[in-house]
Amino acid sequence: MNPDILRERQNATFDIEKLTNILDGGAERTNRRREIREVLVLNDPDFDYGTPTSLPTMILKLREYGISDPVEINWYKSMYWGTGREALGLHYVMFLPTLYTQCDSEQFNKWVPLIIGTYAQTEMGHGTHLRGLETTATFDPATQEFVMHSPTVTSIKWWPGGRNPLFLPLIFLSIPLSASLFDLFLSGFALPTCSGIVIGDIGPKFGFDAVDNGYLKLEHVRIPRENMLMKYAQVKPDGSYVKPLSSKLTYGTMVFIRSLIVGNAGIVLSQCCTIAIRYSAVRHQSEIRAGEAEPQILDYQTQQHKLFPLLATAYAFLFAGQYMIDTYNRISGDINQGDLSEMPELHALSAGLKAFTTWTANTGIEVCRMSCGGHGYSRSSALPDIYVEFTPSCTYEGENTVMMLQTARFLMKSYRQVQAGQQLSGAVSYLNKVHHRVMAPQAVSSQLDLNLNTLVDLYEIRAAMLVELAAQSIQQESARGKCQEDSWNNSTIDLVRASDAHCHYMVLKMFRDKVDQIEDPGVHSVMSTLAHLYAIHGMGNFTGDFLQAGVLTGAQVPSVSKCLKGLLAEVRPSAVLLVDAFDHHDKMLNSVLGRHDGNVYEAMFEWARSSPLNRTEVHESFHKHLKPLQAKL
Numbered sequence: 001m002n003p004d005i006l007r008e009r010q011n012a013t014f015d016i017e018k019l020t021n022i023l024d025g026g027a028e029r030t031n032r033r034r035e036i037r038e039v040l041v042l043n044d045p046d047f048d049y050g051t052p053t054s055l056p057t058m059i060l061k062l063r064e065y066g067i068s069d070p071v072e073i074n075w076y077k078s079m080y081w082g083t084g085r086e087a088l089g090l091h092y093v094m095f096l097p098t099l100y101t102q103c104d105s106e107q108f109n110k111w112v113p114l115i116i117g118t119y120a121q122t123e124m125g126h127g128t129h130l131r132g133l134e135t136t137a138t139f140d141p142a143t144q145e146f147v148m149h150s151p152t153v154t155s156i157k158w159w160p161g162g163r164n165p166l167f168l169p170l171i172f173l174s175i176p177l178s179a180s181l182f183d184l185f186l187s188g189f190a191l192p193t194c195s196g197i198v199i200g201d202i203g204p205k206f207g208f209d210a211v212d213n214g215y216l217k218l219e220h221v222r223i224p225r226e227n228m229l230m231k232y233a234q235v236k237p238d239g240s241y242v243k244p245l246s247s248k249l250t251y252g253t254m255v256f257i258r259s260l261i262v263g264n265a266g267i268v269l270s271q272c273c274t275i276a277i278r279y280s281a282v283r284h285q286s287e288i289r290a291g292e293a294e295p296q297i298l299d300y301q302t303q304q305h306k307l308f309p310l311l312a313t314a315y316a317f318l319f320a321g322q323y324m325i326d327t328y329n330r331i332s333g334d335i336n337q338g339d340l341s342e343m344p345e346l347h348a349l350s351a352g353l354k355a356f357t358t359w360t361a362n363t364g365i366e367v368c369r370m371s372c373g374g375h376g377y378s379r380s381s382a383l384p385d386i387y388v389e390f391t392p393s394c395t396y397e398g399e400n401t402v403m404m405l406q407t408a409r410f411l412m413k414s415y416r417q418v419q420a421g422q423q424l425s426g427a428v429s430y431l432n433k434v435h436h437r438v439m440a441p442q443a444v445s446s447q448l449d450l451n452l453n454t455l456v457d458l459y460e461i462r463a464a465m466l467v468e469l470a471a472q473s474i475q476q477e478s479a480r481g482k483c484q485e486d487s488w489n490n491s492t493i494d495l496v497r498a499s500d501a502h503c504h505y506m507v508l509k510m511f512r513d514k515v516d517q518i519e520d521p522g523v524h525s526v527m528s529t530l531a532h533l534y535a536i537h538g539m540g541n542f543t544g545d546f547l548q549a550g551v552l553t554g555a556q557v558p559s560v561s562k563c564l565k566g567l568l569a570e571v572r573p574s575a576v577l578l579v580d581a582f583d584h585h586d587k588m589l590n591s592v593l594g595r596h597d598g599n600v601y602e603a604m605f606e607w608a609r610s611s612p613l614n615r616t617e618v619h620e621s622f623h624k625h626l627k628p629l630q631a632k633l
């Protein structure tokens with residue numbers, strides 16, 4: 001083991017295993033996760049980590065081991081595929097959940113165990129604006145069929161992931177918005193068995209290469225009436241349409257995946273922090289005091305300022321992810337029972353947190369990569385690949401700006417309800433104080449009050465102020481004679497800013513609530529420090545907001561920076577231990593820089609020597625191109 005890493009792991013001030021248990025949701029789940037990882041994947045003789053693993057093998061293994069719990073399936077798959085994406089991930093996270101939530105019982109029994117499918121909603125001309133989708137589904141009572149048609153080039157379905165040319169059951173969204181299971185069994189390779197179908201691949205992408213994203217053009221293709229998913233809406237044999245309780249029930253799968261993405265952002269950021277902080281513990285460079293040995297780069301304050309707030313953010317997002325999926329499960333259970341009362345809040349929370357966490361993590365991955373210098377740019381670090389695979393999450397499942405505006409829509413509606421004298425509950429209950437002017441800035445002492453509860457209150461006041469400012473912008477636009485839509489559009493910068501602040505407050509509040517639940521004194525202390533660091537770092541980034549909200553004075557601004565520096569120094573001794581607690585296995589991280597043993601250089605040399613470019617002493621291109629050229633000179 002590298003001596004630096006060894007030293008970093010001595011004198012731990014908290015029980016790492018207990019922190020890992022908290023992240024997993026208990027010691028039993030940690031043990032089960034490790035059993036799946038060590039016994040069922042790594043020690044499985046059929047599993048050769050060096051070769052691409054096949055989906056059928058994985059599915060048969062899951063059945064052989066009796067793994068059916070979605071969380072355990074995800075543990076198995078994440079070990080199986082490492083940090084990359086799996087080819088048919090969309091089948092698991094969108095196609096199946098749509099069947100589970102949108103099929104009536106007869107359809108469920110008919111399709112769920114049998115097919116692998118994709119989710120074809122986006123068209124070349126529309127991804128965000130679902131009410132703009134052009135694909136038509138016209139019911140023909142004479143034949144009891146839907147005629148599916150792509151009337152324009154912009155209506156061609158574009159992006160469906162895992163568009164396996166062999167067969168292609170699709171969840172299809174078409175006008176009127178309904179989800180029809182569009183069974184499309186193609187024989188041969190991409191040669192449709194029935195006329196009217198044109199499919200193909202949309203071509204090379206920025207990354208996401210494990211997933212083949214395709215296109216699908218339909219020319220009056222007929223599918224049975226029974227292929228419309230009929231749990232919430234039905235078309236009867238006589239052609240009459242039974243409306244769903246809410247047209248937004250069709251959007252349910254997107255809410256589910258957005259809820260998953262929140263925790264996934266925390267996982268990906270924790271992977272990158274593990275790599276960058278372990279590497280920063282073993283990398284020595286330059287000097288702090290002349291004549292002394294080159295220090296660990298983790299001892300540079302700027303390196304700590306790059307990485308430790310991200311470390312705190314990774315923990316914050318992991319806890320937010322737990323809260324999000326628990327909230328999703330609770331409210332979707334109510335929706336299943338016909339109680340749609342909290343559906344708007346679930347949509348606003350999942351949309352906002354999906355955007356907030358993916359934007360932050362996306363930037364954070366790049367900070368981690370650049371903090372590793374040149375070696376961070378090497379594929380051996382795994383950081384470039386992690387970035388390339390994660391960055392589309394800011395676009396798919398709801399483009400982030402649009403998602404923030406959806407949350408803003410809910411905040412404005414809530415603000416208007418408070419103005420009308422209603423009492424709010426739930427995540428926006430803090431807006432009640434705005435109406436009663438209880439939100440007046442607290443008497444801010446000359447010293448920064450570092451109590452975590454106080455910091456949460458300050459974030460709450462900041463969010464409320466920005467919600468009120470956005471609402472006032474809309475009112476001012478209206479007062480200038482703008483119509484409602486233009487007043488909204490002319491305020492969208494303020495609206496996104498208000499949603500961002502609302503999400504920031506929510507994440508800090510969840511972090512504080514999780515810390516309050518931690519009983520072990522050592523773990524509580526180190527997590528409390530990280531929560532403070534998360535809050536103070538945000539206050540440093542958005543000082544203007546806190547000044548504008550009147551909860552920070554100009555005289556206090558220097559103490560924000562001073563406090564931040566103190567917290568960085570406080571985290572320093574525990575940094576490696578805090579990433580160890582994420583418990584990412586070397587095989588899954590697949591990073592020379594992030595190895596648990598810290599033996600980076602030896603591993604990097606081996607990694608480079610294994611490159612195909614080094615298979616021969618002299619590359620064949622010399623003999624093929626340079627040598628003949630030299631002979632002519």
Ligand SMILES: CCCCCCCCCCC/C=C/C(=O)SCCNC(=O)CCNC(=O)[C@H](O)C(C)(C)COP(=O)(O)OP(=O)(O)OC[C@H]1O[C@@H](n2cnc3c(N)ncnc32)[C@H](O)[C@@H]1OP(=O)(O)O
Nearest residue numbers: 127128129130131248251254260261264343347396397398
């Ligand atoms: C295990 C780890 C997993 C990690 C992640 C793995 C990733 C896998 C790979 C993923 C591959 C990608 C797949 C895709 O991208 S699939 C396609 C995704 N597409 C979208 O998300 C489309 C985004 N657009 C929309 O959702 C809607 O168009 C939008 C919400 C933006 C607008 O809808 P609409 O125009 O119909 O509604 P309005 O804005 O007019 O609002 C009207 C009211 O409806 C409410 N509303 C809107 N959506 C919802 C909803 N989903 N639930 C509840 N309510 C909703 C809205 O709030 C309005 O209400 P009020 O009138 O009361 O204000």
Ligand SMILES: Cc1cc2nc3c(=O)[nH]c(=O)nc-3n(C[C@H](O)[C@H](O)[C@H](O)COP(=O)(O)OP(=O)(O)OC[C@H]3O[C@@H](n4cnc5c(N)ncnc54)[C@H](O)[C@@H]3O)c2cc1C
Nearest residue numbers: 119120121122126127128159160161392395396397399401
């Ligand atoms: C890797 C990847 C995988 C995908 N997989 C699938 C899949 O399997 N199935 C599927 O159906 N789709 C899939 N998609 C498509 C994805 O869902 C869409 O790209 C996404 O919904 C964004 O829509 P868009 O591309 O139309 O972007 P647009 O909405 O055109 O965004 C372009 C710009 O317009 C802005 N904008 C749009 N509307 C507004 C507004 N109302 N207010 C302010 N600004 C606005 C956006 O903020 C953005 O800056 C995938 C996409 C990617 C990148």
